[in-house]
Each structure stands twice: as C-alpha cells, then as structure tokens.
Amino acid sequence: MSQPTPADVGNAPVVVSNTVGSFAWGVLHDRHPALVERVRRATPYPAEQQHALHALLRETAEGGVIEALDDTEPDAAEWRRWAGGHIGCRWADVPFLWAESYFYRKLLAALGYFAPGPWRGIDPFAPFKRAELMGATVDSELAALDGIPRLPAAQQDTTLLHASLWGNRADLGFRLSAGESGLGERVTGLVVDDTTALWDLLAGQRPGKVCLVADNAGPELLPDLVLADHLLTTDRASCVSLHIKPYPYYISDATTTDVLDCLTRMAAASGRASEIGGRLRQAVTGGRLLLRAYPFACAPLPYLDMPVGLREDFASATLTVMKGDLNYRRLVGDRHWPATTAFSKVTEYFPGPVAALRTLKSDVITGLAPHTQAELEATGSAWRTSGTHALVQVRT
C-alpha cells in the first residue's frame, strides 16, 4: 500500500506510546479516559452505551490489548485492512497515530453512531463544539473582520492567513490535556515562516483549485472559511476544495454539520462576517466551495498511503493547505525526525505544492533551521507540545 519514502530522507523511528511520561503515552493514559468521561457527562447515554464505554476504557487501560472492530460496523473490512497486524497487540506498542484513530473509531462504535437506531449519527462531541461556536470569543473575532478592508492588501493576506493558523489552538482534545489552567501565551515569531512563499506561489499562476484540508470546527473553521473566501474574492483560487471529516473525530474535527453551523453563525452576525457568510453559502451552491469528506480523512495512516481519488484531488490543486497538528503528523509521517530534516524531503511524495499551517502540539517537527532548534531547546520549555509555537511551511 505504501509508496517508498524518499530514499535520502531515511526512516526515523515511528512514534509509539510506550514510554511512560512521553506525550504519546499521556494521550492514551490521560486524555482518552478524560474524554470518555466528558462524553458520558455531556449526553445521557443509556445503559448499553454506558457498558460499551466501560469496556472501551478497560480495553485501552495500561497494558490493554487491541480488539477488532465488530463485524457489524459498516467499515469493519476497511479497518481490518488498515489494522495490518495491530489487532492483539498492546495499545501502547502500535504506532501512536494508528492507536489514536482507532480509539476514536471504537468510541463511535461504543456509542452506536453507525448502528441502526436512535443514536445513529448523534455526534458525541457536538455539545462541546456547539458551546465553543456560540461563545463570546467568536463574537469578537467575527466583529474584528470589519477592520480587515482598512488594511493594506499584503497585510490583509497575512492577517487572514495567520488567523487561520492560530485558530488551530482551538482544539478541544488539546485543551482537555492543557486542563483548566488553559493554554500558554502564544509566541508570535513563527518557528518557520514561509508565509511569503505561500502567497508568491498563488500569485505566480492562473487561479486554480486550492485544497484546504480543515482541522477543528468552530473557532478554527471560521477563520479557515474566511481564508477560503479571501482566496476566492482575490482570485488566488478559482475554487476551494474544503476537506472535512466524514464523521466525528479527534473531538473537535470539522464535519459537514460544523461547516453549516459556521455559515449559520456568520449569517447571524452583522457587518462583514455576515457578508462573507452569504458569499460562502453561494460558493457552496455554485460549486466554488466544494465540500469533500473522504473516508481516508479519518484513516489511521500517513498521507503517504493515500488512495488514488484523494491523490488526484491534491494533484489537480495549485496548492494544498494542511491545517493543524494531526494533518502535519500525517503529512510528514508520525516519526521522531531530527528537527532539521528538510520539510521538502519528507513531503517529496506529495502530489503537488503543499503548505502546513500548524500550532505545535505533538513531538513531530521538521524543517527547523539549526539555530532555531538551538534557541528553542535553550528555552527549556515544552515548545514541541505546548501549542505556544506555530509554523507556516511550504513545499512548492
């Protein structure tokens, strides 16, 4: 299934979760049980679902062994294929990327998300996503859009791109780990900043399709949608292919419902936000904003393993913009790369120009200049995982 990794990059060790105290270990050990508890408290699930949640917690507890997805699940065969030899292994010993995705899929199975009956299609994360979207922070971010047209054109570009970039801190899974103390202050200088290269790339050709691979709903998706509108209205793109998730995933990842909720939220606002919301609605009906929900968007695999249809979508784009931490891990491979490994090398396989807009929330990083790495290490802070740092990386 995999295409060869570019030979001269080599293969750094894959991230697994079996080192006690590591970031990956913490996700399995702390974040997932905390999430199950939040889900249980948010929705009054009946006994059958409660038992299934208990069973999932037992299965995924320290030392637990991976059990196959029930054959009655509609995508059981696909997951069997994606599982390779992982069923029967300890959760902590398989690739972290795989274990996390499988956990989210098993959580949906436990809640009867795909089963016939009254709980089919009920998004367990909707209460959290809805609360975020209706929050006062969103009001002020939408109101701030009124000031954008007063900025010089280049500053509008940077402001909207960076709003989408930093919107990536609005990730409910990460906030679950950060706890009540909340997120650390953002460090404004980006660890890699290819912002100019990104706009130059779009300026250097006739407007074509831009693929925008979305990440979280609500406070991240809103600036993503505003960016999509900006690309369309400034003729940097003839259409935007917005990739979202086909079903709830990683707590706050955006689904079609979340896109529609954002459009409704914008329409209900005043001024420019409402104008943009109206234009985006028309763009959806007119085919300039295409919604795409590939099954592979929730696959436990790196983009190196993407199927043909998705590859063709990316290949026909002038640029693909990957949002967020998980997409970054999937793009470069969830491996302990030396931090100075060239981003262009690890993304060489990708079928077209690609940009990553990401706040740093896991161990994986590539493309740092040696002096940047040294400066970051010297801070003694958890710069790789704290969400305080961000990057814009481009491979043309």
Ligand SMILES: O=P(O)(O)OC[C@@]1(O)O[C@H](CO)[C@@H](O)[C@@H]1O
């Ligand atoms: O992709 P996103 O929303 O930016 O971040 C996803 C995340 O919160 O979840 C994973 C760990 O569970 C990490 O990739 C990261 O910390």
